[in-house]
Amino acid sequence: MTIKMSSRVAQALTATGAALTLASPFLAWTWTAAYPGNLTLNGYPGGSQVVTLVTGLLATMFAAAAFGVPGVRRLAPAGAVRALRAASLAALTTTWVTVAAIAITLGGAVNVEPGGWLAAVAVLLLATGAHALADDTAESPPKGVRLPWAVEVALITVVFLAAMFVLTYGITTDSAEDFLAFLPAAGFGARALSVAGVTRRISEINARHRVAVAALASALVFPFTQTGDQYTAIADNILVFAAVALGLNIVVGLVGLLDLGYVAFLGTGAYSAALVSGSTFSTFHIAPWPFWATALLGMGVSLLAGLIIGAPTLRLHGDYLAIVTLGFGEIFRITVNNLDGTSGPSLTNGPNGINAIPDIELFGFDFGAPHTILGVSFGRFANYYLLLLAVIAVIVFVYARAGDSRVGRAWIALREDEKAATAMGIEGFRFKLLAFGLGASLAGLAGTVMAHLQTNAVPDNYKFADTAPPNSAFLLAAVVLGGMGTISGPLVGAALLYLIPAKFEFFNRYQMMLFGLALIVMMRFRPEGLVPDRKHQLEFHDEQVSGAEARQVAAEATV
Amino acid sequence: MSTPPVLEAPGTGTSPLLEARRVTMRFGGLTAVDGVDLTVGRGQIVGLIGPNGAGKTTFFNCLTGLYVPTDGEVRFDGAALPPRPAKVTRAGVARTFQNIRLFANMTVLENVIVGRHTRTTAGLLSAIGRGPRYRREERESHSRAGELLEFVGLGGQGNQLARNLSYGAQRRLEIARALASEPKLLLLDEPTAGMNPQETRETEELVHAVRDQGIAVLVIEHDMRFIMNLCDRVAVLVQGSKLIEGAPGDVQADERVVEAYLGAPDDEPPPLDEGDEAATRDPNQERTA
Structure with missing residues (x-):
């Protein structure tokens, strides 16, 4: 969308808008501290004003690049105007959401102080100006230069810390209003960086370094920024969800098998851990197993379950496989519901589940007790956060290495064309079963931690669809939404799909409907997911990425 | 008859x-x-x-x-x-198909390496472990696949997606993939x-x-x-x-x-x-x- 206007006026509008946007967070937007985040102070931005300020800074940066300010231009190698537009939309949406929320939650537009009105007008000017500027997207963005090793590593560290900061801000928003203002800002902000070519440049640099180490290191920073357990608990749940989504991504993303009952393997792991945890509700009254043994048991039992379910079902294709796995997922839940001693053998304590699971103790380290590391007190949830990071690291390691090997190539070949893969000598059933078993055992590993983290294992945690993750529908959605066949995709998808229902509890009645709508919109406009596999992007947006090549193929095919 | x-x-x-x-x-x-x-x-x-x-x-x-x-x-x-x-x-015995059946979203080189499936042995555990034997096998697969691409006239196009090749090149890639199984x-x-x-x-x-x-x-x-x-x-x-x-x-x-x-x-x-x-x-x- 563009607006017709002389370029002089457009530049003036953009500059004025940007300046006013930067100034407005320093004014009071409302008169009462009843609105979350305290927006009443002059001279000091608070709450959602910070988001407006940050998006305003981003827009100012891209505006400077678009105006050709020396040095800044390099920050938008692929073109600054489209990036400026996205950044201005980030400022516009977040500011208007906040102003509207003030008016609605406090009961009328009179509650908006002049500062708020100024902000609303400023972002509108900025967005209008940005959309009136002429597009300067580079046909072929210049290749990035290699920087000295230390500079590149420092750059990666800064990028990851910034990403972690944004994520932390999202996790720690303490009101739905703040989160609602954060979400579009983050979305449009990410889009701005992407169309500016910054994301691409960063991934080029990332490809030359051990980026997983940097990601892990910046994730380690999170518990140091937290004083209480409130948000660390949310982060823990996100990590459990993400770990399982990553495991599912092997089955769905690499091999292309639609598994709708995957949460059963998480449950298998959780119940295995619960049974040997020494809980008084467990059927086995034994001393608690050490966690490493529990983890192996959970993985083993889940692997076995995966093989038992996979052996008959993996001979089916497409929709049939989806239906049968959906059935097996429900069978798991109903079975553990009935193994209560009356409906069936006594094993799982039926619908009440196995409660009071004690905390993990690993090599003398009690995960339930607070520990002091580098002068920072680590509570129970921070301890589990560290353990879950280790679990994710294991899963990412396995995923990355398996995916880029003879086995991974066979999986992808089966996904792409099973008949051709068979003709190449790939035994389809064997490799599908291998993927199914690997995915199941990784979910089982996550399950063992989850049982201890939540201190219980109850059947209702492992449904097909529910309003809160993890359940099979949300797991699949996290993979598809984030980006199939990638590592960061399911992590992003899991974080979003956990945070959105958790922050918008008042949407509870409409949650499933909104969830469905979001998926439809997503499939229409970005079927490759938020973090697309480079190859998938080519698949879905052929006309943009390689129009010339596609035309060539078409022309030659008609000869 | x-x-x-x-x-x-x-x-x-x-x-x-x-x-x-x-x-x-x-x-x-x-x-x-x-x-x-x-x-x-x-x-x-x-x-x-x-x-x-x-x-x-x-x-x-x-x-x-x-x-x-x-x-x-x-x-x-x-x-x-x-x-x-x-x-x-x-x-x-290796074959090509009447209607081209490439792995469209894999690169040209990967397509040929998949063709070597029966001539390689690495399983899941060695892929995760990446010992010297695994790395030697991967190196051999890559260099052999590169040679085959040269042989069919697709040298230098290994990193493209197979789907982006021209029609004739796709047919040649199918032959290279079949040859990779050392038939x-x-x-x-x-x-x-x-x-x-x-x-x-x-x-x-x-x-x-x-x-x-x-x-x-x-x-x-x-x-x-x-x-x-x-x-x-x-x-x-x-x-x-x-x-x-x-x-x-x-x-x-x-x-x-x-x-x-x-x-x-x-x-x-x-x-x-x-x-x-x-x-x-x-x-x-x-x-x-």
């Missing part, structure tokens, strides 16, 4: 490389392939021609284990060939379908180069000039049965072949070249088995 004499494969001493005996494939009441005998000697190029729907592709599928023949036996290199695609590929026999299913004359000539040269490496070729083709230039022997399949087998020139001159392609002649048989064109007119038309 009379059984044509099986010609002794020229230039081979002992047993032929591929020996199909009375291969029959029935789908319910339909007999798609009816008692076909065919031998391919070492280092030979044998052509398989016939009108649309004659059962040529079905016969290929019987050889490669995609179909289990209802009756008959396939022997390869002196041993019975089990009807399992993985075992067939491992034994040394003794290569089955080509209409390698020049949809190609222009220039690309057809290039494919011809490529098939010659493949044979020069000691790999026998069995090729289904409609382009009669291609068959005449390349093949040591030609077999004609009509309605599931083998009509005739022999040297290309003899087959081309045979009245029954002309009749099979064009119907019974009115007074004088037309020159066969026109007949070829009639048969080649719509090579992409799907054959029902």
Whole structure:
């Protein structure tokens, strides 16, 4: 969308808008501290004003690049105007959401102080100006230069810390209003960086370094920024969800098998851990197993379950496989519901589940007790956060290495064309079963931690669809939404799909409907997911990425 | 239908490389392939021609284990060939498809490396462990795949997605992928379908180069000039049965072949070249088995 206007006026509008946007967070937007985040102070931005300020800074940066300010231009190698537009939309949406929320939650537009009105007008000017500027997207963005090793590593560290900061801000928003203002800002902000070519440049640099180490290191920073357990608990749940989504991504993303009952393997792991945890509700009254043994048991039992379910079902294709796995997922839940001693053998304590699971103790380290590391007190949830990071690291390691090997190539070949893969000598059933078993055992590993983290294992945690993750529908959605066949995709998808229902509890009645709508919109406009596999992007947006090549193929095919 | 004499494969001493005996494939009441005998000697190029729907592709599928023949036996290199695609590929038979079947969203190089599946052994655990043996195997696969891409004329295009290659290049990539499994026999299913004359000539040269490496070729083709230039022997399949087998020139001159392609002649048989064109007119038309 563009607006017709002389370029002089457009530049003036953009500059004025940007300046006013930067100034407005320093004014009071409302008169009462009843609105979350305290927006009443002059001279000091608070709450959602910070988001407006940050998006305003981003827009100012891209505006400077678009105006050709020396040095800044390099920050938008692929073109600054489209990036400026996205950044201005980030400022516009977040500011208007906040102003509207003030008016609605406090009961009328009179509650908006002049500062708020100024902000609303400023972002509108900025967005209008940005959309009136002429597009300067580079046909072929210049290749990035290699920087000295230390500079590149420092750059990666800064990028990851910034990403972690944004994520932390999202996790720690303490009101739905703040989160609602954060979400579009983050979305449009990410889009701005992407169309500016910054994301691409960063991934080029990332490809030359051990980026997983940097990601892990910046994730380690999170518990140091937290004083209480409130948000660390949310982060823990996100990590459990993400770990399982990553495991599912092997089955769905690499091999292309639609598994709708995957949460059963998480449950298998959780119940295995619960049974040997020494809980008084467990059927086995034994001393608690050490966690490493529990983890192996959970993985083993889940692997076995995966093989038992996979052996008959993996001979089916497409929709049939989806239906049968959906059935097996429900069978798991109903079975553990009935193994209560009356409906069936006594094993799982039926619908009440196995409660009071004690905390993990690993090599003398009690995960339930607070520990002091580098002068920072680590509570129970921070301890589990560290353990879950280790679990994710294991899963990412396995995923990355398996995916880029003879086995991974066979999986992808089966996904792409099973008949051709068979003709190449790939035994389809064997490799599908291998993927199914690997995915199941990784979910089982996550399950063992989850049982201890939540201190219980109850059947209702492992449904097909529910309003809160993890359940099979949300797991699949996290993979598809984030980006199939990638590592960061399911992590992003899991974080979003956990945070959105958790922050918008008042949407509870409409949650499933909104969830469905979001998926439809997503499939229409970005079927490759938020973090697309480079190859998938080519698949879905052929006309943009390689129009010339596609035309060539078409022309030659008609000869 | 009379059984044509099986010609002794020229230039081979002992047993032929591929020996199909009375291969029959029935789908319910339909007999798609009816008692076909065919031998391919070492280092030979044998052509398989016939009108649309004659059962040529079905016969290929019987050889490669995609179909289990209802009756008959396939022997390869002196041993019975089990009807399992993985075992067939491992034994040394590779194929291409009539409608290109590449792994569209893998890179060109990855496509060829997948072709080496049966010649490599790394499992899941060694992929995770990445010991020296694994790395050596990967290195070998990469360099061998690179050589094969050079061989078929796709050098330097290894990092593209297969789907972005031109049509002719996709056909060559399919051949490279098949060669990656280190076959003794290569089955080509209409390698020049949809190609222009220039690309057809290039494919011809490529098939010659493949044979020069000691790999026998069995090729289904409609382009009669291609068959005449390349093949040591030609077999004609009509309605599931083998009509005739022999040297290309003899087959081309045979009245029954002309009749099979064009119907019974009115007074004088037309020159066969026109007949070829009639048969080649719509090579992409799907054959029902």
